[in-house]
Amino acid sequence: MNNEAILNKIYKDKYIEIAIEAYKLYIETDNYKMIEKNVDDMNIKNFCKNFEINFEDFEVKDLKLIIDNLSEKYSLSKSEIKTFLQLMSDENEYKFNIYTAIKYLSHHSQLLYKLKNNESDLLVYINDLDYDYLKSLKDKYANNEKVNKIRHEVIEHLLENKKININTLENIKDNIEKQYDKNILHSWNNFTILFPLYYYKFQFRVQNELYRISDFIKSINKINEQKLKEKIVGFFGGQNFGNDSSWLVLYPENNKSHKNSQLLAFAVENKEIKFGLDFGNNIKKERDMEKVNVDHIDFDITNKMKEKYLQVYNEFINFKQMENKYDENIIKTFIQFEFIEPIDIFFERVKKYI
Numbered sequence: 001m002n003n004e005a006i007l008n009k010i011y012k013d014k015y016i017e018i019a020i021e022a023y024k025l026y027i028e029t030d031n032y033k034m035i036e037k038n039v040d041d042m043n044i045k046n047f048c049k050n051f052e053i054n055f056e057d058f059e060v061k062d063l064k065l066i067i068d069n070l071s072e073k074y075s076l077s078k079s080e081i082k083t084f085l086q087l088m089s090d091e092n093e094y095k096f097n098i099y100t101a102i103k104y105l106s107h108h109s110q111l112l113y114k115l116k117n118n119e120s121d122l123l124v125y126i127n128d129l130d131y132d133y134l135k136s137l138k139d140k141y142a143n144n145e146k147v148n149k150i151r152h153e154v155i156e157h158l159l160e161n162k163k164i165n166i167n168t169l170e171n172i173k174d175n176i177e178k179q180y181d182k183n184i185l186h187s188w189n190n191f192t193i194l195f196p197l198y199y200y201k202f203q204f205r206v207q208n209e210l211y212r213i214s215d216f217i218k219s220i221n222k223i224n225e226q227k228l229k230e231k232i233v234g235f236f237g238g239q240n241f242g243n244d245s246s247w248l249v250l251y252p253e254n255n256k257s258h259k260n261s262q263l264l265a266f267a268v269e270n271k272e273i274k275f276g277l278d279f280g281n282n283i284k285k286e287r288d289m290e291k292v293n294v295d296h297i298d299f300d301i302t303n304k305m306k307e308k309y310l311q312v313y314n315e316f317i318n319f320k321q322m323e324n325k326y327d328e329n330i331i332k333t334f335i336q337f338e339f340i341e342p343i344d345i346f347f348e349r350v351k352k353y354i
Contacts, residue, residue, distance in 0.1 A: 006062050007069060009051045013202050015104050020074045022100045023084045029299055031095055035083065042082070047089040052204055094216045095299045101209035102301065105246055105268040106294040108202060112235060112244035113270045115198065116191045119166060126154070126194055127163050133201055134159050140200075146184045150176050150193055166190075187241070195242025199235055206234045206246060213266055214248050220306050222313055223264070227253040245269040249278065252317075262319040264309055271295060275305050277312035288312050 010016055026032050044063070048055040063085075070081045087096050115122040134155050141152035153172045157164060169190060177184055185193075199206075210232045218224060228250040237243035247267035255261035258280050265278035265287075276289040290308045292301070 003065055006053070006065060009053050010066060010070075012051075013205060014107055015205055016070075018104050018107060019088060019100045020070070020076075020084070022096065022103060023080075023087070024076075026087075026096050026099075026299060027080070031299065035087070042086045043089040043091070046091060047085060050088060050208060091215070092219075094219070094302050097212055098216050098302050098305075099297065099299050101212050102268065102273055102294060102297060104209055105206065106271060106273070108206060108235060109244050109246065109268050109270050112198070112242075116244050119190055122191060122194060123164055123166065123169070126197055127158065129158065129197060131159065134197075137197060137200065146176075146180065147188055147193060151196065154194070155197070169194075192241040195236075199242065203234060203236075207232060210234060210246060210248050214250065216302065217250060217264060217266065217305070217309060220309055223250075223309060226317065228264075229253050229255070229258075231258045251280075262316050264312075264316060265289065266305075268294075273297075276308045277316055288315070 044058065045055050047053075048058050067078050067081045067085070070076070070084070071078045074081075076084070087093050088100075090097075115125060138152065138155045138159060141148050141155060144152060150173055153176065154164060154169065157168065157172070162168075173185060173193075214230050214232065218228060218230075229252070230248060230250050232248045234246050235243055237245075245267060247265065249258050249263040249265045251258050251261040251263050260282045261280050262283070263278040263280065265274070265276065267274045271294050272291055273294060274289045274291050276287070278287045278289060279285045288311075290304070292304070
């Protein structure tokens with residue numbers, strides 16, 4: 001890879017800035033002093049994965065370029081930058097990486113909250129998107145219909161160096177909506193229409209950090225003995241409209257859906273994180289979640305999370321899903337009166353839905 005392409009990957013968004021800020025704090029902790037600082041132990045493959053760099057194309061000179069550039073930009077020694085990269089690439093280094101992941105996710109949550117609630121700020125942000133990124137989005141939305149067609153028109157407008165204001169956006173929406181017999185925008189607003197233009201640039205990193213937090217929870221003593229499924233939901237939200245919160249849940253692998261299960265949960269919403277025991281939407285039971293303001297966390301947040309998850313552990317593993325109760329004799333009697341279909345055949349078929 002050429003130098004510019006490598007550095008573009010590193011500085012793609014605010015992650016590296018947030019991570020460096022965290023690292024400068026981490027240097028002052030006892031945990032840092034206990035690290036074996038040997039760049040030869042760095043997991044290059046993980047590093048490349050974290051920054052969407054093709055591992056097969058990555059060379060020693062590329063690593064040197066990154067170290068030199070980060071050292072100069074952030075006024076840290078090359079030795080300190082090497083240790084920084086080593087920490088970021090270590091799958092088992094939770095104190096630093098979970099703290100950084102939370103700060104990063106909260107950064108996006110806070111910004112999305114602002115854009116969601118202020119259309120002027122949303123349009124300023126969209127107008128500042130860079131040309132190459134917009135060009136890649138244009139290809140993504142080419143030959144699409146309805147809302148995606150509106151997005152494509154907005155992108156074309158921006159690529160022609162024209163600014164989008166609220167009147168321009170409403171005109172684009174009106175012109176495309178007239179092409180359809182039904183109201184195509186009844187479930188949409190300007191934030192949800194424009195959201196992907198904000199998010200696609202960061203989606204990989206957001207998912208990556210949520211998976212990192214999920215891996216940390218699964219590594220906790222006792223929890224690591226359980227066979228669990230995971231559900232990761234980034235800022236697209238559960239309905240893919242776009243939201244200012246992201247979350248993940250872990251639940252027993254023999255449960256078909258998180259909606260009908262007890263959950264070990266983690267969520268980021270604006271300046272707040274929540275973690276602990278939750279329940280799917282189809283279970284009416286009080287949750288036990290701890291809330292922490294992101295501005296008040298330190299590198300001990302992993303210990304606080306461990307304590308909470310272990311506190312709710314017994315309730316999590318001992319919770320029994322409500323079984324569907326039915327009386328076969330009553331159902332058979334009902335079938336005899338209401339259906340011509342043979343009772344035994346219908347009964348076996350209907351049991352799946354009870």
